[in-house]
């Protein structure tokens with residue numbers, strides 16, 4: 001709703017009320033229309049101030065309403081009547097003015113913001129565009145170039161930047177509502193046409209086509225296959241080329257197309273899934289709102305390799321003191337140099353003072369005696385990690401939490417060597433750890449809810465998107481990825497090339513195809529894991545290695561590449577060819593094509609043409625199938641957690657929601673049918689066998705993803 005109040009003689013205040021962010025729900029829009037009409041009818045009122053309850057102006061349209069049939073007063077005419085009002089209207093922006101909230105403010109004649117306010121048009125992140133006049137008013141206010149940047153990225157900006165761009169007229173320290181009233185009193189009576197953005201001439205730039213083409217190229221490169229950023233550019237272009245009413249018509253047409261799209265549904269799902277992952281819960285009933293996390297101020301980081309460096313940087317950026325440990329002087333110096341350089345660059349970019357005083361580098365474990373938590377980030381080797389854990393227990397305070405940064409080792413096995421199994425948790429960071437947003441927080445069988453709460457809270461402070469997951473081999477992300485990777489190399493055996501597979505995956509929307517990712521990470525990473533797990537042993541024929549291991553299909557191609565020293569970008573060749581070791585531009589390598597031909601000949605495989613559809617079905621459905629197994633085992637609390645892991649850790653296209661959402665959107669019965677088909681063709685690939693949960697969900701009529709949790713709960717009792 002909206003609250004109408006008369007203050008002073010001539011000013012009415014309309015306060016949006018819809019906690020927590022005063023989203024423009026049906027009730028709020030109704031309240032605005034009614035309150036505005038009241039203000040306009042009251043002869044004594046000369047000016048109106050719009051504000052939001054609890055120091056929050058407005059978080060935009062109510063996203064929860066998008067999935068139903070929208071009712072109540074629409075935003076466009078509502079904002080138009082605000083702008084057209086003969087009485088002066090001022091927006092008092094506190095907290096946030098986002099999406100429809102900023103569009104409402106742009107319909108007002110003046111805007112005042114407090115110093116902490118954040119403004120933006122983030123509709124593009126929900127698969128939409130600012131369709132309440134935002135694409136037409138903002139370019140008229142700040143010019144095409146700046147508007148294109150804000151609208152196509154959805155970036156939130158500070159009040160200071162908004163003032164510089166001309167979006168707000170005043171930024172004040174203190175009460176924005178009082179400042180808006182003061183401003184209103186000082187300008188009452190002045191003509192308003194110059195303040196009505198829709199009446200301004202189109203935002204002219206010398207070469208609109210060039211500017212828009214450049215923006216299109218940028219958005220296509222940044223978010224391949226996403227419709228919304230392209231539509232945003234088209235709408236802003238209309239603001240430069242057409243009169244306001246025609247531009248609004250274009251904005252509406254584009255919004256109609258986006259609003260109905262599966263991409264918009266996927267991105268809105270992702271918005272809520274991200275918030276749901278933050279509300280973690282464990283199988284024992286402990287959860288985010290019944291478990292207190294004690295504060296962490298000093299953290300030890302053990303190991304200053306690439307991961308340890310990134311973790312230390314993220315901690316310091318969050319204002320946390322770090323004691324960083326290495327085993328010898330040379331490693332310590334290397335780590336110190338890298339961490340210091342990253343933090344100095346960060347301080348320079350942000351214009352903040354260098355946070356280096358928060359860091360201490362040392363060779364001595366004794367320096368850890370008063371830390372609240374340690375993150376061990378040594379080499380991925382169980383025995384080494386166990387030794388470190390035992391050493392730690394000798395020096396740490398008795399309530400210090402011990403976290404291991406591992407991408408898949410057994411957290412329980414590590415906890416067993418400590419004197420505090422309840423305080424041991426996995427923290428699986430993704431490389432580079434100071435850049436990647438995802439953090440899997442892994443609880444073992446003995447981890448206490450408090451330890452999980454502490455790790456989740458610390459991750460949040462480090463600006464990570466944290467997902468609590470159970471302890472299993474590879475946890476969630478890497479466990480699922482294995483099946484996706486297996487299918488990709490089987491496809492090579494059967495006739496595809498690395499470029500064909502990558503192209504299909506990139507057209508699907510992945511930031512990078514699987515073979516480019518493998519080259520970037522280094523092919524030796526997986527090689528080491530396969531050796532450690534016994535898949536590669538000395539008795540395997542080096543000339544014609546077996547294509548079956550442990551009774552299952554196995555593809556030795558990646559091992560054969562490693563044996564040839566083709567380890568990826570770092571050696572200048574892997575699945576692709578690079579100009580020099582370390583260079584990034586992947587080129588098709590005729591040697592690889594020949595190598596694949598020889599391989600197929602050697603094994604008597606007749607190559608066949610493989611369609612992009614088959615690439616996607618085999619890679620993506622096997623990934624989703626494993627996700628369903630993870631759900632049935634209770635490793636994550638719900639499908640949203642899995643999707644968030646893929647969105648933030650594995651370059652999954654946001655406009656496809658995540659693998660679980662994608663499976664639901666394609667249709668679970670289709671996924672089941674395809675998996676059955678491929679499993680029939682590859683009976684020696686157990687991961688293609690449809691999961692029990694998939695069969696159950698299909699048998700129960702493929703319920704919407706939001707209802708899967710209740711079906712999982714009853715999985716074993718109902719089958």
Ligand SMILES: CC/C=C/CC(=O)SCCNC(=O)CCNC(=O)[C@H](O)C(C)(C)COP(=O)(O)OP(=O)(O)OC[C@H]1O[C@@H](n2cnc3c(N)ncnc32)[C@H](O)[C@@H]1OP(=O)(O)O
Pocket residue numbers: 020021023059060061062063064096098099100101122123126128130131272275276
């Ligand atoms: C007709 C089509 C018109 C479209 C125009 C639009 O306006 S589209 C919407 C544009 N607005 C946004 O995209 C803003 C989305 N919200 C945010 O970015 C953030 O929530 C925030 C406002 C910056 C606040 O962030 P903070 O971290 O403080 O809190 P949460 O993100 O956890 O949010 C708190 C709860 O509020 C819910 N919520 C937030 N925004 C909206 C919204 N616009 N509509 C509905 N609900 C919203 C959010 O889901 C959280 O709810 P919980 O139940 O507590 O999880």
